[in-house]
Amino acid sequence: MSCFLAMLLMFCYSYSQETAPPETSVDLLFKKARDSRNKNKIDLALEYLNAAMDIAAKEKNNKTLIDCYQKFSIIYLKMERFDTAEFYWDRAKSLLKSTSYPYGSGMQKYIEAILAFHNQKNFLAISMLNEAKKLNNDRNLLNNILFFEGEVFLEIERFASAEKNFNSLIVNTDIFEQAYLATNAHLKLGELHIITLDYEDAIYDGEMALKLAQANGFIKEELKANELLTKSNASLGFFEPALTYTNNILKLKDSVFNIEKLLVESQTSDRIQTDFMKEEIERQDTKITELSESKSRSEITAILTSAFLTIISILAVALYRNNQIKLKTNALLQGKNKELQAARDAAVLAMEAKTNFLSTVSHELRTPLYAVTGLTHLLLEENPSENQKEHLNSLKFSGEYLLNFINDILQINKIDAEKLEIHQISFNLKKILSEVINSLQQSAKDNNTKIILKYDESIPQHLLGDPIKLSQVFINLIGNAIKFTKNGEVTVIAKMTEMVKETINIYFEVKDTGIGMDLKQQQNIFDSFEQGSIQINREYGGTGLGLTIVKSLLGLFGSKIELKSELGKGSSFYFDLALKSKDDIVDDILFEITEEEYDLKGLHLLIVEDNKINQVITKKMLDKKEITCDIANNGLEAVAMVRKTEYDGILMDIHMPGISGEEATIEIRKFNRFVPIIALTAISLDDSMESFYAAGCNDVVTKPFKPEIFYRKIGLHMTEKNHPKARTSNTI
Template identity: 40%
Template sequence: MIKRLFILFLLVTINGYTQSVYKDAGKISDSTDYYLEIGLFNKEAKKSYTKAILYTEKAIEYAKANNLNNKLADSYLQLATIFYELEKNDLAIDYYIRAISIYSKSEPKSNIALSYYGLGKCYLKKNNIAYAETYFEKATVIYKKLNFLEAIELINLQKAIIKKEKGNYNEASNILKGVVENISDDALLSTKTEAYIQLGEIEINKKNYPQAINYLNLANQTNEINNNDFQLTKRIYKLLSTTYEKNKNISNANLYLKKYANITDSIGKYYNSYVAENTVDKIQFDKQLKTIEQLDKEKKSQQKTLRFSKLISILSIALISILSLLSLSLYKNNKIRISTNKLLKEKNRELTLEKDKAERASKARADFLSTVSHELRTPLNAINGITYLLLQEKPKASQLNYLKSLEFSGNYLLNFINDILEINRLESDKVVIEKINFNLSELTENIVISFKEFIHENNIKCHLNVDKSIDYNLKGDPTKLSQILINLLNNAIKFSKNGDVWCTIKNKRETKNNVTLYFEIKDNGIGIPKDKQDAIFDSFSQGSVEINRTYGGTGLGLSIVKKILELMGSEIHLTSESGKGSAFSFELEFEKGVANKTKEIEAKPDLTLLNKKKVLLVEDNKINQMITQKMLEKRGISCNIIDNGEDAIEDAKANDYDLILMDVHLPGINGTEATSEIRKFNSHIPIVALTAISLNENREMLLSYGMNEVITKPFEPEHFYTVVTKYLTSTEQSNS
């Protein structure tokens, strides 16, 4: 009886296991990972790029059908890599950007870095060194955060090679020396060897042969520690032979030339013997493995039989009672387990529904705010544009007040929309902290100058105190820093009428390469009550309804400041007392840049040249067509209007224009696609994007399609004229 029960148990278990395996296999065969692995196998092992693309596209289809965003990003990344290897750089760039747009919403950050690195390589192949360096820098920032040393040093090595190819030998040498100094792990010895080789080649180009020989010998020593990579050894021997010959040391030149010839011959012999030897070892190893498995199986079978026999002899007397108790226990446990599992499943289902609901609500909120702010910009462009045109036509005194009020209301509404969009952008994962050179004194002076009229209206004495020891440029994100200072200064001026405002910047800590600065914006205005200070940084919060009605504003400025500082690894501190003013302070760390230079006075463009210019305006909104045309004609610029991308492409082929103003959102093909098509037959004409930029768009993405500049709707007339004049006069100068 017991034996039958035992055999039945085994059969049920095996059957269940078999069904589970087939079920799991069915899932795997339909999964994104399955298609990605087949695609990768065809690319790497079989070198069949056609099949690799086919299976990767199947992975994309499956990921889209099942809303698997992370898998979709992985699929885009793999397809971009395939197109890069096929030297289809434009397609590779497109899919790298698609991958980044998804990765930027979620983890893992390493894949975002890998995508930026791929974009850098693509632009390097397209000879666009500026873009290549930008994307390599973005990849470096992420790898530093993840502490991926090998990836960081590989990127630094590639940057140095770019500098060397551009002839910047000193900069390349400094980077390569840094790579050599930073590598201490044996796993990175091949990177260190390559750095020494590059240093040697630089010295050869500089005809400093003794120093070149020294670096190449260091490369040889490092390569020996790394078990002599054949390819690196060949390069080192060949370079040593050539360098000794140039240094008039013929004996050493012949010695390393002979070593180079010997190692070239030995590689083939070593490979053949290695394959033969490892084939024999593999056969013997397989035989031994089968013998061991057989012995192990027999041993287990014997142990199982012995245990089973002992079990029968020990439990034969008490079998009925034990089985009865066991059955009762199993019945009760099974009942409890079923009840518990049912409860857990219900709770998990409720939690999953709530999580999905919260995610959908968050996405709906983001999409709604983005859509509303985007859609409001188009009519706002019409309102502000028409107001500007009417103000230029010398209106009556009675009309002037109405137009000024309309202009103020339009600007106020635009600032409100910009704040909402900025909060929405900061709460997403699409914000990247840049690291570029800027002059701190120049930046703060320009900000204070921009508040000149507001300071005068409120009768404010503004005191700007910047530490004189900061006599060098900084490397950081000047746009984000400007947003912080502008919001804090705006509040200080607004709430301190007839008072004083202090903007103080001090050097807090300084090392050889970095500096930590202390920023403080202080006023002697109305102050903030203690019970309101905790909530003052929340969105749409201004302390009270009375303050909002008296002073106006959106209540978003401090919330934006707090979120930007958190992204930059800092925090805002508030000291305030009601009726005695407020002080906001924070600290930020920057890398040191080059020493400050005296500003050069830019030559003003010759506006008479604009009368000869011809502009193509691609815009589908009739009101915006009229406004933009009128503004161009006021400067004597002739304008041809087309309302869709397809006709714009054909018109650009048939006619010569000095500038194209391209709306991004067009019926049919959009402005980015139209720009890409125009760039195929005309690479020199300036193309400026006109867009009510949304959450899913950014300047960098638009420029990647071949656009030269981006003007955001509703645009400020002076900024519009500055950009248009810049490109129209620059084309005139280049033609002359």
């Protein structure tokens, strides 16, 4: 029974129905035992009860002994040691035969109901609970009976009755366990709501239970609340919080619910039970001595037999418990492995859901953003008034900012989804750094900041690595330094620290004289969307993703970004990188790339695009250059139109209903190998540039794009000067 353990947690210390006596040492031990049990410190609870039992035995107080035996029975039931629990319950039963104790009789029926429930005798358990109610009027015990009754109702699917019981305990006024009862009542209500598919209410009760458990140190209830919240959030598709609660479960189990704790509890319980039996043997020995003096041999024989049987029982129990410890240890290890595997699977599912969601959002945002940037460009070319031009430039800036933000999200998403790999390409490091610095000079000029490059000329000219990702690292680091530095300097350092055969270790540093940051800000600065403070975000803007991307990209290189900073005195970001050198490569001839002017007039292109707004914008941009065009609404139309008409080029969207742009390109290449095809697409997480080229595309332009790049790509691939019209017939 999965709900059986929760029921066991609800037993607490209570006074008899008579007027509560002044607090004694036994009362204090009972209180400590109750608190320890509720906080899942079972070994301490057993020690306190054992001490209370010693006092009761010395004072020959049968009522207190009954209380001790019953409390031991409850704890052993919680530990699932039913044989030992029944042993102590039976000891209490024997004393109750000669002791008038209404509270003890009620408690005895309560424990008997638990045992019946354990044996799946649910209606018998309810009957015994009703008898227990009649035998005493102790408020704490009645509350526990009410809770356990709700447990049984839940098991037999009397949900309305169970809900009534648990709701009454949420607002209980129990003087001993008000918070503990309320916590477990919320947990049971959450369990009920999950059964009835009411996940939102389950989340509410789970959160209330978690709050109470954390505030009062109820470790086991905290674990159950996290399990409840994991299940209910996952059922509603809230994978981020579900993953958080799953991680909480793992931390709690690793720190509290472990093999060492199980062994300590088992050893403590075994020792206490063994000591109890030893004391029983000593009592029997005393009786033997007394009977020997009175020559009562028949009783001596009976006592000897009883003592012998007791010793045999101790040995049997010891052997049994050792075997049980081994079995429980193995079961715990197997359970831990299953839990880790389940947690791993849940984490993977949550990560996949987040990745797919962000990928879809970033891709879908590009379509309307293409309309915004495209229309802004067209309006700026239609001679707007100065006021309109100012507004349009602001709109253009906002569109570009949003595009950079989407690109950053997509970049982080690709890293998280492990869809990025480090390529080994030959490159010139100094050239890469110079190009990045040149591209950021305007931003530096706007802040009246000077960029200084300190480059170690002993670094080989030709290195093997991934220049694109390395450029992204420096664009983010240098751009970040410029943003937070006004009227100052940004220094970029590249220094070779070691060379072993073909492996070069290079130290990189980007330092500035900007605003700097304190130790608290430095702790979280590499987290996503973290910029140190709200004030910094408002004053300097930005998304807070740049340094996260840097950290992730350097992780792909096997490197780690480090930071030194002081508030008001600037910051320094530095890292080491191991790269391969290739001295046998011929030096590149450095030259300035000149923008070539292309005559696009008279070209006739095919636009393959399913979005009507994008069709209009792309057509208008072509009209500006006196380029005519036809429009295909999907891939199948495009294939049919290319069969009938000779085009100077095709602008192919990738994501379309029916067959995709890649599939359409493959079909076109079966009968026309020469028509230039440019993939014009809002690239998503699963898209691969390599797959576009493999399908037969000549180039790729991601939407939204800068118009000058768009026109240059058309000129590069589709003008007669660069691509002679050496086309085959419509059949191969």
